[in-house]
Amino acid sequence: MQEIRVELTDHPKPKPTAADKLEFGTFFTDHMFVMNYDEGEGWHDARIVPFGPIELSPAAMCLHYGQSVFEGMKAYRAVDGRVLLFRPDKNMARLNSSNDRLCIPLIDEKFCEKAIEKLVSIEKDWIPSAEGTSLYIRPFIIGIDPHIGVHPARHLVFIILCCPVGAYYPEGLNPVKIYVEKNYVRAVRGGMGYTKTAGNYAASLKAQDEAEKQNYTQVLWLDGVERKYIEEVGTMNVFFVIGDEIVTPELQGSILPGITRMSSIELLKSWGMNVVERKISIDELAEAARNGRLKEAFGTGTAAVISPIGHLKWGDEIMDINNGEIGPISQRLYDTLTGIQWGKIKDTFGWTVEVK
Amino acid sequence: MQEIRVELTDHPKPKPTAADKLEFGTFFTDHMFVMNYDEGEGWHDARIVPFGPIELSPAAMCLHYGQSVFEGMKAYRAVDGRVLLFRPDKNMARLNSSNDRLCIPLIDEKFCEKAIEKLVSIEKDWIPSAEGTSLYIRPFIIGIDPHIGVHPARHLVFIILCCPVGAYYPEGLNPVKIYVEKNYVRAVRGGMGYTKTAGNYAASLKAQDEAEKQNYTQVLWLDGVERKYIEEVGTMNVFFVIGDEIVTPELQGSILPGITRMSSIELLKSWGMNVVERKISIDELAEAARNGRLKEAFGTGTAAVISPIGHLKWGDEIMDINNGEIGPISQRLYDTLTGIQWGKIKDTFGWTVEVK
The missing domain is CATH 3.30.470.10 (Aminotransferase class 4, branched-chain amino acid transferase, N-terminal domain)
Structure with a gap:
């Protein structure tokens, strides 16, 4: 070496x-x-x-x-x-x-x-x-x-x-407003979406800029092929609690394999929860919101750890999630991940490495 | 100013x-x-x-x-x-x-x-x-x-x-060997394909590298949605002479609007030729090659001006085009464009600007 x-x-x-x-x-x-x-x-x-x-x-x-x-x-x-x-x-x-x-x-x-x-x-x-x-x-x-x-x-x-x-949430976890991006695509299968490379972020600037002008925090990206399957939210992975299932889009080449995503899946499984990596369309999500089965939505990433989503706009349809408040699964993931990261909770997974 | x-x-x-x-x-x-x-x-x-x-x-x-x-x-x-x-x-x-x-x-x-x-x-x-x-x-x-x-x-x-x-073709125009890329995608509609931005070129490196390892000069890119419509060749636009039609993929967001492409279309039209911007699938191209109607293929770009394609590989299918030699339309476009650029031919289009 x-x-x-x-x-x-x-x-x-x-x-x-x-x-x-x-x-x-x-x-x-x-x-x-x-x-x-x-x-x-x-x-x-x-x-x-x-x-x-x-x-x-x-x-x-x-x-x-x-x-x-x-x-x-x-x-x-x-x-x-x-x-x-x-x-x-x-x-x-x-x-x-x-x-x-x-x-x-x-x-x-x-x-x-x-x-x-x-x-x-x-x-x-x-x-x-x-x-x-x-x-x-x-x-x-x-x-x-x-x-x-x-x-x-x-x-x-x-x-x-x-x-x-500084702290990402100096005033506590505040659920964000997101809209579903219909015009711009972040990445497509066969491209570079699964990597952390400069071009993926360049591609995201325009949609992010337009979202901010409309007072939204981020965009929800749909797939570049059928323009219906959910991929990521802004620069984070995304999870939805629908009924008793916790769904996150499967990795298939255009989605970043987030380390907070991976850790969240492992934690949820360790708690005996039903977490599934699969395709999920925006239609399925909207239908779940309409019939009251969409209980929580959150992004995962290194910067925010867990970013609850309280409001999702898809064209003219507005999905208000958990009354715009953080849900119990989002909160438990946040508390556990940050607890392990800051050494407040015993790390039974061997995830932390001490710097001497 | x-x-x-x-x-x-x-x-x-x-x-x-x-x-x-x-x-x-x-x-x-x-x-x-x-x-x-x-x-x-x-x-x-x-x-x-x-x-x-x-x-x-x-x-x-x-x-x-x-x-x-x-x-x-x-x-x-x-x-x-x-x-x-x-x-x-x-x-x-x-x-x-x-x-x-x-x-x-x-x-x-x-x-x-x-x-x-x-x-x-x-x-x-x-x-x-x-x-x-x-x-x-x-x-x-x-x-x-x-x-x-x-x-x-x-x-x-x-x-x-x-x-x-230096001269792009010090030994005369040599038709190149191209293969049709099946795994990687350069750009997709909704992305940045129509721009000259760094990320588009980063996305192309891997396919280009694999093509060179197989003794091919460039790849032919297919669209990212259906993976069947022809988009570009390497970092050039592409044209095909099929029967008495000259076809180039239409601009729809994922293709670079090349200035040599635009000038070639304008020249071909001025010669009374039947040049069409439309979708063209790799299946249509292969069928035209099989029945002898694919007469010429060439790339257009600033560096090479016109780059004739003599050999195209699509999976196991090989298309040999014009016996691997430059065709008359490719040659005429090359001679006319370079003739205007180097001031050998009168510029009736007003394309050149003299630097005093």
Whole structure:
């Protein structure tokens, strides 16, 4: 395994104070992890260096052709002071799945987990400790060949950034308003929907922008083929409680295999609940809402953990869910997942990894 | 209209010599055009400066979320020494169409045409004059907010690069081998297929890579919904001569509206030929090949202009087209388009713009 060279900053920045709101993705810690790939040499020169700008050729391939993948994860300050990561092996496995689809050389997952641990350990004083706060971790890989022409990059860089972030729900879990997107498609089978790659997020901007202009928080994406099966909500996976069944769309290539999704399914099963991964059409959902069987709806993702949906608009039809309040299953999932993440609940699944 | 500030380099690079092969996208001229967008200020600070690296935050949005659009066009050294652009207004209009889809602030098309002319005029000694060579021009826009979070950028930069490029066909037009892609999809209606944005090219890498490993030049893309209608070939539009009809897939949202495509249609119509934009399925094409009615097939694009297809593989079925040789319509289009571009043929369409 490579050594990780460490060069500490001479100019540490002041850490945000309790009064800072820690708007997501705005503050960065003092250091970042960097590693290069060059054809013939493989991944090499792993190092932790002061956070700062990077220099790229204006012809760098990532700027033109989007050969770019990333992950999102968090380090949590547990109630007993320990620093915990949540299933980092799953993030690194998914990064390699994205790499494969984007023709990016695979990383050594175990080594990159160690790199994350080492970076977080150096930045441990940046992990906020107020309720609901955490250190967001953003590993990403970009192709940097200074070359105009569509082909896989031969020179890439892997960078890991850290951002202290505030509580996602400073005022408690507030169910959101969502509308069903009819014009735009996020991804289609055969495309890149199952990966965390730049283009998927670029594709989502326009619909998200239009939703916000109409005072909706996010859109519910339908499949690109039949335009009827539910895929995701904004940048989260989605679950529905219909009668005594908990349904989430099955993974079939266009849906991101979320780690909070996976963990939610495992938790629900451990509680003996009837959770099913299958196709679910917007018609079926609307019918369930009409006859009173749609009891809860929620998104799952790293940032929000659980995001209850209180109001869903599909054309002229409005579905009000659980009177716009968070339901018992959403609440239990949220409490359990965040309880494990912040070390308040015993982790019987072996999901957390302590950073020493 | 803004002024364009000019800062010339103190260190001009040696120009490539006739012996240099001018591999596409590898050599860059001495200068580049740069213009910034900042929320509240609009597009401002237009300047032509020495070509060189750019500095970005590692959190720059374009690196993570793919908010990036571009154009591709050429300046030609005409046989009488004039410098010609080909339909630059169409490139700028398409750039704004891409901008709209990607939530990027629109540019002033006329101003940006002038910026291209000014840059090309400064770099005119970089335009090669050997047969078939040209100066490739790459305008692009990227979102650069140093912010992790999916939303449209509030700070962007518009850059124009120039690359002297060699003849695409130094040994004459050689028909290429293509296979029909069955697993991967480039774009789907409702997505971004009609734009020149980074993610579309990222999505194409894997299929292209697999095609090359099987000794094919490119793939023929089918639609993402029914997986049967022909869309594009590699990064080009595609035409088929079937009986006395010339067919190209209609624009319906997932296909790039190519400027060479548009010009080819206009030329064919001016010659009184029966050119039709419509849906065409791979089954129809294979049937036409079987009964001898498929006479020619070719791609159209800025780089190759016309790229004849001599061999098409669809699963186990091989279609050999015109005995693997270039057909008369492909040849006539190539000769006419390149004749207009290099000023060898009178431009009765008003397509060329002289750079003074």
